[in-house]
Amino acid sequence: MNPIVRVEHLRKVYRVGKEKVVALNDVSLGILPGEVCCIVGASGSGKSTLLNQLAGLEKPTKGKVYIGQHEISAMTENELAKFRQAHLGFIFQSYNLLPNLTAVENVAMPLMFKGVGRKERTKQAMAQLKRMGLAKRANHKPTEMSGGQQQRVGIARAFVLKPKVIFADEPTGNLDTKTTRQVLYRMLAMAKENGTTFVMVTHEKDLAGCADRVITIQDGNVLSDIVVDEETKAKNRAQMFAGVEENLVPDEPVAAQPDTPDTKKSEEK
Amino acid sequence: MKISDLLKLSTDNLRRRKGRTVLTLIGVVIGTCLIVVMISLGIALNQQYEGMLRSYGDLTKIQVYNYTYSGGGNNENAPPVLDDKMLETFKQIPHVIAATPQYQPSNLSAQLYAGKGDRYQTYFNVNGMDPASLEAMGITLVSGGYLSADQTTTSKNKIPVLVGENFGYSFEDTRKSYNSGKRYVYQGQLDANGNPVPPFVDINKDKMILRMSDNAENNPKTREYELVVVGVMKSDYNAGYFTDSGIVMSIADVKKLEQAYQKLTGSKGGNSYMVSSTGGLMREKDNGYNNVYIKVDDVDNVADVEQQIKDLGYKEIQSLSQVREQMQGQVRKQQLTLGGLAAVSLLVAALNIANTMTMAIYERTKEIGVMKVLGCELGKIRGMFLIESGAIGFLGGVVGVVISYVVSFIINNLQTIIMFLGLQNQQNGEMGYDSMGMMGGGMMGGASSIIPWWLVVGAILFATLVGLVSGAVPANKAVKISALEAIRRE
Ligand SMILES: Nc1ncnc2c1ncn2[C@@H]1O[C@H](COP(=O)(O)OP(=O)(O)OP(=O)(O)O)[C@@H](O)[C@H]1O
Ligand SMILES: [Mg+2]
Numbered sequence: 001m002n003p004i005v006r007v008e009h010l011r012k013v014y015r016v017g018k019e020k021v022v023a024l025n026d027v028s029l030g031i032l033p034g035e036v037c038c039i040v041g042a043s044g045s046g047k048s049t050l051l052n053q054l055a056g057l058e059k060p061t062k063g064k065v066y067i068g069q070h071e072i073s074a075m076t077e078n079e080l081a082k083f084r085q086a087h088l089g090f091i092f093q094s095y096n097l098l099p100n101l102t103a104v105e106n107v108a109m110p111l112m113f114k115g116v117g118r119k120e121r122t123k124q125a126m127a128q129l130k131r132m133g134l135a136k137r138a139n140h141k142p143t144e145m146s147g148g149q150q151q152r153v154g155i156a157r158a159f160v161l162k163p164k165v166i167f168a169d170e171p172t173g174n175l176d177t178k179t180t181r182q183v184l185y186r187m188l189a190m191a192k193e194n195g196t197t198f199v200m201v202t203h204e205k206d207l208a209g210c211a212d213r214v215i216t217i218q219d220g221n222v223l224s225d226i227v228v229d230e231e232t233k234a235k236n237r238a239q240m241f242a243g244v245e246e247n248l249v250p251d252e253p254v255a256a257q258p259d260t261p262d263t264k265k266s267e268e269k
Numbered sequence: 270m271k272i273s274d275l276l277k278l279s280t281d282n283l284r285r286r287k288g289r290t291v292l293t294l295i296g297v298v299i300g301t302c303l304i305v306v307m308i309s310l311g312i313a314l315n316q317q318y319e320g321m322l323r324s325y326g327d328l329t330k331i332q333v334y335n336y337t338y339s340g341g342g343n344n345e346n347a348p349p350v351l352d353d354k355m356l357e358t359f360k361q362i363p364h365v366i367a368a369t370p371q372y373q374p375s376n377l378s379a380q381l382y383a384g385k386g387d388r389y390q391t392y393f394n395v396n397g398m399d400p401a402s403l404e405a406m407g408i409t410l411v412s413g414g415y416l417s418a419d420q421t422t423t424s425k426n427k428i429p430v431l432v433g434e435n436f437g438y439s440f441e442d443t444r445k446s447y448n449s450g451k452r453y454v455y456q457g458q459l460d461a462n463g464n465p466v467p468p469f470v471d472i473n474k475d476k477m478i479l480r481m482s483d484n485a486e487n488n489p490k491t492r493e494y495e496l497v498v499v500g501v502m503k504s505d506y507n508a509g510y511f512t513d514s515g516i517v518m519s520i521a522d523v524k525k526l527e528q529a530y531q532k533l534t535g536s537k538g539g540n541s542y543m544v545s546s547t548g549g550l551m552r553e554k555d556n557g558y559n560n561v562y563i564k565v566d567d568v569d570n571v572a573d574v575e576q577q578i579k580d581l582g583y584k585e586i587q588s589l590s591q592v593r594e595q596m597q598g599q600v601r602k603q604q605l606t607l608g609g610l611a612a613v614s615l616l617v618a619a620l621n622i623a624n625t626m627t628m629a630i631y632e633r634t635k636e637i638g639v640m641k642v643l644g645c646e647l648g649k650i651r652g653m654f655l656i657e658s659g660a661i662g663f664l665g666g667v668v669g670v671v672i673s674y675v676v677s678f679i680i681n682n683l684q685t686i687i688m689f690l691g692l693q694n695q696q697n698g699e700m701g702y703d704s705m706g707m708m709g710g711g712m713m714g715g716a717s718s719i720i721p722w723w724l725v726v727g728a729i730l731f732a733t734l735v736g737l738v739s740g741a742v743p744a745n746k747a748v749k750i751s752a753l754e755a756i757r758r759e
Binding site: 052055057058077078081082083084085086088090092096098099100109110112113114115117118157 | 271285635638639641753756
């Protein structure tokens, strides 16, 4: 199988005053379609920088980034915009929902950029929110939601266009352990469901354990690129998501079936 | 992305920042309002001037004189002879419809008689004009027809003429003494019963005899002609005073009378005076008609024709359109000054818009970054901000125009309004008649502020343009924001 995300001798140097900061030295890697890939490493090792290059948010100093057949490192900003509309999704650490739009409007935004009519995109956004267990919150503004809820809206927004690749930079960085597990569970489930390639930067070792591939970065270089074997993966996931499934907010909220006190507490703190 | 979505995003943004939007709008409203009102005042002023000029006389007439002030009697500087040949040259100039002198022979004196035994008498005063020019010169008729070119002296002693409608009043009754009030009848005179008194001579019926004499003490030689009235001119001072109580003949007939008179009296024709009535130096040599009137087809061509006449060598040229141009120049100057003031206020409004948009972009940097990452094209982001600033301009323009109408209404009805408020006190005594007339007529017989439709459209378009232009720089700045840096920002 050909990798869907391919990086060749990627180098990124930042110039701070007269000093040069080599964020990425010489990175080459490939991520296969449908894979869940975690990028791990120490703080300042260059994880975010790498992800930004992969997603085309920044131009590399040297080297090439391919997504599918397209060399995104050579695209103009407008070409990139179109390309993102068609193929890429993003989940941010700090959610980055538009504060003046409701949850459903936020989720529908990529559809709006693509030119989908109001009715149709609201329908699709609603469906996506439901899958995230947020149907009740559809008309809430971000400030009226908890961090976990906001991140679920962010995930719904990333998935609404059914992109080929989703990039996430520490998507659970602002959440507590319990919520992190729930959010991660949903992300992985959605990725699997849609066959989406999922590239995630994370600090947390146990999160990485659930991935198909773990790329470790050190000082701007790839330290290791490991495809996790099925057995370890299954074990890790079972451990990680034990009890999560039962505690999940139901996809279709039913008034008669209230959230468990535990979930409620973590969601609405 | 659909235009409707773009519009909604923009208007939502405007609505969200209501306070700031309104403040920015007020700036545009004031600017637009000032510009519209200033221009409307200028337009009204211009119209009043035009009306005033029209009351002065015909704007399309040019008067050319056969002398020059600057050259004195000096031959080199003198204009060419203003004769019939030159008249033909004038007529060849494009846009000239007619050219004629109002020739009053200097060397011809005669009396007109009417009634039994030549009882009624008046001095013969004639204007020789080109028959083809009469209508073009603004002469209108009460009855009869114009002179025609071939209709000169019909039989040997009969001369066709036009007379003014009040020509009859110029006759006096020679049987009454000079001291008697009955020697004259003036126009508008009423008899004891309040009926108008008719003149001694009925110009339509009575036979009128022109008689010239060599005034010899014994046995004076005389010549007689009969004047045949072919038309009666309507009294109109714009066309000339002679239309009221004068006589118009073809130039040819006037010249013939002149020759006859010279033959009769033996006096030589020519330039018996050297200073013109206007003070200009006359040349001793005969330089043709003292002045000639030229009629142009349209006001806008007058300046052009004047230039061509100047090129022929004539220096003294008069027309009301010269006055008109001066007036228009003045109005334009005033408009420019007023408009300049207004433009400054709109400039301030533009800076205001730019400032508002810059702030909006600063506030929404993160939002713009997120939109970019989610695949919003650059053009749409620019469009969003341009729509916002354009909408401020457009709305401000519309409101400004509406307010301008109110201001204009107030200006135009100031007197009425003041009276309504009971502030007027001087004229209270004679209110019934006087001030009613003033109310109807307004100031100087016209509105002081006029807002034509093109001003409305222009003002709104201009305000919108101001919005767009002042939003352009901030919008471009928004486009240039790096998505990554924008997202990182807190
Ligand atoms: N815009 C920038 N300008 C200058 N230097 C930068 C910039 N972005 C990143 N760097 C530098 O590049 C290196 C890698 O940064 P990066 O953000 O990729 O680290 P990271 O692995 O994501 O760390 P963390 O886990 O703390 O998020 C760091 O030394 C950082 O200081
Ligand atoms: Mg990072």
